[in-house]
Amino acid sequence: MSNAIPMRELKVGEKAKVVAITAIGELGRRIRDMGLVPGAELEVVGRAPLQDPVALRLTGFTLSLRNNEADYIAVERV
Template identity: 40%
Template sequence: MARTVDDLQPGESGVVKNHKVKGSLGKHLREMGLIAGTPIKLERKAPLGYPVEVRIQGFSLALRKEEAESIELE
């Protein structure tokens, strides 16, 4: 199984390989730069694990569990 953003621990980084987010949210994530080859860093997780905060293209982004699980890393 591929490694995903959900597998990262705070402070760890990866490179986006692909994401499986569909519909308008998927389009919005691509427009914000969440595309293959983009570095992504997990900044922190909420006390119960979700949402997670990632750093991508110079800004912070909060992701729900389903979104974090759908972003595959190289």
């Protein structure tokens, strides 16, 4: 995980692969239920004017995530 960064650091247009979810309990389960699991590839497709939330495209769908949730997701750029 040496190249892992928090998902919040990705810019619009960047692609990454999820390497770890550090959230526990209900939040961790919710994040995984949204398809954000280790190995999942995503692309940042947009951000709100104040940079929160962030819109992500995964295989077949787009989802919106708050930055405080994105902080629990470690990714590697691809």
